[in-house]
Amino acid sequence: MSEFWIVLLSVSAGTVLMSVLSCLPGLHVYNLMGALVLGILALDGTSFAIPAMVYLPAFTGMIVSWAILNTIPAVLLGTPDESALFTVMPGQKYLMAGRGFEGTMITAVGGLAGAFFIVCVMAPLAPRYLPVAQQVLKGHMHWVLWIIITFMLMSEWPKGGNRGPAGWAKFFDAWKTLIAGVITFLLAGLLGFIILTRSPVSHVVAFQNIMPAFVGLFAIPWCLLNIISAASVPPQHTTTSLGINGDVVLRSVWSGALGGGIAAYFPIVTGGVGGMLAGHATAQRDERIFIMGQGVSKFIYYVGAFMLMFVPGLHLTRGGGAWMTKTLFTPLGWADYYLVIGCIAIAAAISYLMMEPLAKVTLKFINRFNYRHVSSVALAIILLMVLGVTGWVGMFIATVATGIGLLPVLFGSRRLNCLGILLLPIACNMSGFGETITGWLGLT
Amino acid sequence: MTENKQALPGHETQSSEMNCPSCGRFVGAVTKCPYCGAKVEKRMSLTATRWAAVLLATIGLFLLWLMAVKRDVPVVKLGDIQPTMNFAQIRLEGEVKTDARPFRTGMGMSFHFTDGTGAVIVFITKKQMDEMIENNLTPKAGDQVSFIGSLNVSDDQMSMRLLSVKEFHLTRAVAESVQLADITKKLKGSAITIAGTVTKLEVPPEESKRPYALQLKDASGEQVVNFWQAEYEQIENPDALPGANVRLRVNVGTYRDKVQLTLGSGLDLEILDGPPATDDSRTPAQQAAETYRKKAPPRDFSRGRAATAEAIPLSDITADKKGHTVRVQARVASVTPPQPDSKQPFAVLLRDGDTSLRVTYWSNVDERIADKPVPGALFEMEGVVDVFRDRPQLTVESGYKVRQVEAAPAAPEPVAIASISAADKGQIRTIEGTLGAARDLGKGTAYTLTDDSGAIDLILWHSTVPADVRTPLAEGQTVAATGTIGEYDGQLQLKANAGPSVYILR
Missing domain, CATH: 2.40.50.140 (Nucleic acid-binding proteins)
Known part of the structure; x- marks a missing residue:
C-alpha cells in the first residue's frame, strides 16, 4: 500500500476513534495518547513495530477530533478541561434553556473556522515568520509569563461587598473570592514545585508526572460538584439552523485565533488563559461570539501547538501532544510539515461531520439517564485511568489536587488559578530563581 | 429573602438552591446571586465540602511535600532509560567524559557523562555553575560523579538537567604525580599532579587575551603552566606565588605540537609550607575510580525512523534536494561562530575535493556537539537541505547528528x-x-x-x-x-x- 493510503487510513481511523471517545466525560486525548505511546514503545523493535507513517497521522487526527468534539461532554455533560472553562458557563446557559445541541454546534463551527485559519493562514506564514519571532522573543518569555500571571490574578473582580454596612465584614465579603483565587494559585504552584522537582510518581512513567495533578485540579472537582449539586437537565431540542452569521464567525475567529495563538505559542499558557487574554483584548460582548470564539481558540491551542513542532526552522515543542510525540519521532523538513497540515485538514472535516450525529446520540443518552449517574461513571473512568497509569501514588496526588481544584469551584473564584501548578514554577525557573525556592522547600 | 421567588421558565426542575430565591435565575454553586446580589442558601453538604477541600488541600500538600523530601531518588543506568521516563528525576552514577564547558553566553555549562551503559549530556544552570566553581566541583574528564537530574528524552537525543549541587558528589580522577621532565605528549588529555618552586609569574598586560604563565621548576626540569584571570582569582593568596613551593593539578594538552599545561581551577593550586615531598599514594576511592573506567557503546537514538538519513557525497547536494534529509561526510574547511550578541547561526564549511557545502546550526545544537568541528577534521553531519542565496546548504537540527570521524591532523613543524x-x-x-x-x-x-x-x-x-x-x-x-x-x-x-x-x- 502506498504511503498516501496508509496516511489517509491512519488519520481517518484516529479521527473516528477519538471522535467517539471524546464524548466520554473526563477522558483527555493526552491520556489516551500516553497509553498509545506506551504501546508503541513496547512494540518497538519487534516484528509488530508501528511505523511513524501510521501513528503520526493517527495522533494528529486524535488531537484534531478531540479539539472539536470535546465540546460535547464540556457543554452537555459538564466535565470541562480548563481550556473549556469559558464555554461552560454560557454553554450551561444554553443547556438549561434546552439549547445544548445548538451550543455544541456553534462551538464546533468555531473549531471548523479554526481549522481553516490553521490550514489557510497559519500554515503558509508560520515557516517564514515564526522562526524569526522565536529568535526575538525567546529571551523575553519569563517576563511575558509574569505579566500574564499578574493580569490573571488582578483581573479577577470582587463578587460581593457591594451591599450592607461598611466595615470588615463587607471588606471580607468583597475580597473572599479574590483571596480564594490567590490561595488556589499559590497552593497549585507549591504542588507544581513538588511535582516538577521531586515527583513521587514512579520514574518509569515519569512522562505522565503531571497527569494526576491535572485530573485532580480540573476533572474530578467538576464531576464531584455535578454529583453533589444534582442539577437536572431540561429536555433538549435539536435544530437545523444556528443563530450565527458571517459577522459572528469572523469576529469569533479574530478573538479565538488571538487567544488560541497566544496559548499555542507561549510556553505553559493554556487555552483558558489565552482565551481570557483575547477576551479582554478584543472586548467581544456577544455570547455567541464568546462560545464560538472559544471553539476557535481551543482548536488553535491544541492543534496549533502540535503543528508548531513540525514547522521547518522552528520545531517548537508546545503542549502535551507534542512532548509525547517527540519521544517517538523527530520531524525534519517540509515533507513532515505537509503531512501534518494535510492530516489536520482531513481530520477537521471528518470531525465536524461526526459532530452532529454524536451530539444527538449524547442528547438521547442524557435524556434517558440521570445526570448524576453519568457524572459518577465519568468519575470512575477518570480514577481508573489515574490508577492504571500512575498507581496509588498518582491517586494520592490526584486527591491532593482535587482539594485545591475544589477551592475555586466552591468559593466562586476562577478555576484558571489552578494553572499556578505550571505557571508559578516555570516562571520562577525561567527567571532564574526557581532553584532558590526549591532550595527553601528542601527539594534541591 | 424570606420568601423564595418562583423560578424563571425553564428552571422549574432545578433544586431550590440552584436558583436565586430573589430573582429566580439559575446560579449554580455560588452563594451570592451574580445578577441581584441576594444570598443563596445552600445545603450543608456543599458548605462542608468547602472546608473539607481546604483541609484536604493543605494537609495533602504537606504530606506530599514530606514524601517528596524524604523519598530516595532511584539510581538508573543510562542503558535502561526508556522514552516513558521523560521528565523523570533520577540519580546517575558514573564518570565524566569531557570537561565541563561554559556556554558562550556564560549562562551555564555542560559536560558529557557516561556510566558504562550509555552517555548523556548534562546541563548546569548559571547559579549551579557559580556554586560548583566556588566549591571546586567543576566536573573534569575522568572524575567520578553521582548526581540527581531531570531527564529529557526525545526521539534522537537525551539530556539531563542537574537538579541540585547539594547532592552532586564528585571524586576527582586519579592525577598521577609526575616530575616536570617526565611530562611528554604521551600524557595529552590526562590530568597530572606536579610540584615545584615558582620561578616566575608572568602577568598578561591589561586588555590582552594572553593567559597567565607560571614558570615552575623541580629537581628534574622546568615547565610553564597557563591559566586565565578566573583561575587566578580563585588562587588563595596569589601574591605569595613568586618563589613559593606549590603543588597543583593540571591538564596536559599540546599546542603547536608542544606540551602545554593548563590549570583548570585556582583551587587546584596549593601553596606548600616547604619543598614538596613525592607522594603518589591514592585513596581507596581513587583506586576504585581508576578500575571503573569502561568503554560504553553509544546509545541508539534511531527510534521512530526506519533508517538513518541517506548518505550522499557533497557533489550530489543541489538546490533540487531542498527539504530532503541527508547525511554527508567531509573535512571541515572553516568554522565561523556567531558574533557575540548576534542572531547568527554557527557556519561550518565542509570541503570534499573541489566541492564545498555550507552547514549551519544554532547555539543550542552546538552545545550538544561532543567534539566541536575544527578545520581539518573529518566530520559526519546529518541535516535538511536548504537553499541560501541560490546555493544549497545543510541545516543541522540536532547536536547528536554532528559526529567527528577523524581528528584534525596536528599542525606541521615550522619551516623557514x-x-x-x-x-x-x-x-x-x-x-x-x-x-x-x-x-x-x-x-x-x-x-x-x-x-x-x-x-x-x-x-x-x-x-x-x-x-x-x-x-x-x-x-x-x-x-x-x-x-x-x-x-x-x-x-x-x-x-x-x-x-x-x-x-x-x-
Whole structure:
C-alpha cells in the first residue's frame, strides 16, 4: 500500500476513534495518547513495530477530533478541561434553556473556522515568520509569563461587598473570592514545585508526572460538584439552523485565533488563559461570539501547538501532544510539515461531520439517564485511568489536587488559578530563581 | 429573602438552591446571586465540602511535600532509560567524559557523562555553575560523579538537567604525580599532579587575551603552566606565588605540537609550607575510580525512523534536494561562530575535493556537539537541505547528528620562509616570524611575515579567522602562523587557516 493510503487510513481511523471517545466525560486525548505511546514503545523493535507513517497521522487526527468534539461532554455533560472553562458557563446557559445541541454546534463551527485559519493562514506564514519571532522573543518569555500571571490574578473582580454596612465584614465579603483565587494559585504552584522537582510518581512513567495533578485540579472537582449539586437537565431540542452569521464567525475567529495563538505559542499558557487574554483584548460582548470564539481558540491551542513542532526552522515543542510525540519521532523538513497540515485538514472535516450525529446520540443518552449517574461513571473512568497509569501514588496526588481544584469551584473564584501548578514554577525557573525556592522547600 | 421567588421558565426542575430565591435565575454553586446580589442558601453538604477541600488541600500538600523530601531518588543506568521516563528525576552514577564547558553566553555549562551503559549530556544552570566553581566541583574528564537530574528524552537525543549541587558528589580522577621532565605528549588529555618552586609569574598586560604563565621548576626540569584571570582569582593568596613551593593539578594538552599545561581551577593550586615531598599514594576511592573506567557503546537514538538519513557525497547536494534529509561526510574547511550578541547561526564549511557545502546550526545544537568541528577534521553531519542565496546548504537540527570521524591532523613543524617555493602551493605550512605593519584588504588584513631567511605575506580573511585571533596581532610581534600556501600577482603568500591559526609567541 502506498504511503498516501496508509496516511489517509491512519488519520481517518484516529479521527473516528477519538471522535467517539471524546464524548466520554473526563477522558483527555493526552491520556489516551500516553497509553498509545506506551504501546508503541513496547512494540518497538519487534516484528509488530508501528511505523511513524501510521501513528503520526493517527495522533494528529486524535488531537484534531478531540479539539472539536470535546465540546460535547464540556457543554452537555459538564466535565470541562480548563481550556473549556469559558464555554461552560454560557454553554450551561444554553443547556438549561434546552439549547445544548445548538451550543455544541456553534462551538464546533468555531473549531471548523479554526481549522481553516490553521490550514489557510497559519500554515503558509508560520515557516517564514515564526522562526524569526522565536529568535526575538525567546529571551523575553519569563517576563511575558509574569505579566500574564499578574493580569490573571488582578483581573479577577470582587463578587460581593457591594451591599450592607461598611466595615470588615463587607471588606471580607468583597475580597473572599479574590483571596480564594490567590490561595488556589499559590497552593497549585507549591504542588507544581513538588511535582516538577521531586515527583513521587514512579520514574518509569515519569512522562505522565503531571497527569494526576491535572485530573485532580480540573476533572474530578467538576464531576464531584455535578454529583453533589444534582442539577437536572431540561429536555433538549435539536435544530437545523444556528443563530450565527458571517459577522459572528469572523469576529469569533479574530478573538479565538488571538487567544488560541497566544496559548499555542507561549510556553505553559493554556487555552483558558489565552482565551481570557483575547477576551479582554478584543472586548467581544456577544455570547455567541464568546462560545464560538472559544471553539476557535481551543482548536488553535491544541492543534496549533502540535503543528508548531513540525514547522521547518522552528520545531517548537508546545503542549502535551507534542512532548509525547517527540519521544517517538523527530520531524525534519517540509515533507513532515505537509503531512501534518494535510492530516489536520482531513481530520477537521471528518470531525465536524461526526459532530452532529454524536451530539444527538449524547442528547438521547442524557435524556434517558440521570445526570448524576453519568457524572459518577465519568468519575470512575477518570480514577481508573489515574490508577492504571500512575498507581496509588498518582491517586494520592490526584486527591491532593482535587482539594485545591475544589477551592475555586466552591468559593466562586476562577478555576484558571489552578494553572499556578505550571505557571508559578516555570516562571520562577525561567527567571532564574526557581532553584532558590526549591532550595527553601528542601527539594534541591 | 424570606420568601423564595418562583423560578424563571425553564428552571422549574432545578433544586431550590440552584436558583436565586430573589430573582429566580439559575446560579449554580455560588452563594451570592451574580445578577441581584441576594444570598443563596445552600445545603450543608456543599458548605462542608468547602472546608473539607481546604483541609484536604493543605494537609495533602504537606504530606506530599514530606514524601517528596524524604523519598530516595532511584539510581538508573543510562542503558535502561526508556522514552516513558521523560521528565523523570533520577540519580546517575558514573564518570565524566569531557570537561565541563561554559556556554558562550556564560549562562551555564555542560559536560558529557557516561556510566558504562550509555552517555548523556548534562546541563548546569548559571547559579549551579557559580556554586560548583566556588566549591571546586567543576566536573573534569575522568572524575567520578553521582548526581540527581531531570531527564529529557526525545526521539534522537537525551539530556539531563542537574537538579541540585547539594547532592552532586564528585571524586576527582586519579592525577598521577609526575616530575616536570617526565611530562611528554604521551600524557595529552590526562590530568597530572606536579610540584615545584615558582620561578616566575608572568602577568598578561591589561586588555590582552594572553593567559597567565607560571614558570615552575623541580629537581628534574622546568615547565610553564597557563591559566586565565578566573583561575587566578580563585588562587588563595596569589601574591605569595613568586618563589613559593606549590603543588597543583593540571591538564596536559599540546599546542603547536608542544606540551602545554593548563590549570583548570585556582583551587587546584596549593601553596606548600616547604619543598614538596613525592607522594603518589591514592585513596581507596581513587583506586576504585581508576578500575571503573569502561568503554560504553553509544546509545541508539534511531527510534521512530526506519533508517538513518541517506548518505550522499557533497557533489550530489543541489538546490533540487531542498527539504530532503541527508547525511554527508567531509573535512571541515572553516568554522565561523556567531558574533557575540548576534542572531547568527554557527557556519561550518565542509570541503570534499573541489566541492564545498555550507552547514549551519544554532547555539543550542552546538552545545550538544561532543567534539566541536575544527578545520581539518573529518566530520559526519546529518541535516535538511536548504537553499541560501541560490546555493544549497545543510541545516543541522540536532547536536547528536554532528559526529567527528577523524581528528584534525596536528599542525606541521615550522619551516623557514626561504624553503617555501611555488611547488608548495596548496600545501599547509607553519611559519614562525615577526609581523610587519598591517595592511587593510577590505575583507581581510595582510602582514609581512619575516624570519631570518626571508619574508612572505600573511593573509587573514575576516570571514574565516575570528576577531579574537586577529585583534591582538600588532607590528613587531613574533607569531606562529599556519595556513595554505597561495600565490597572488606572482608573489607567494600564506593564507591563514580558519580558526585559531595564528599564535603570538612573544
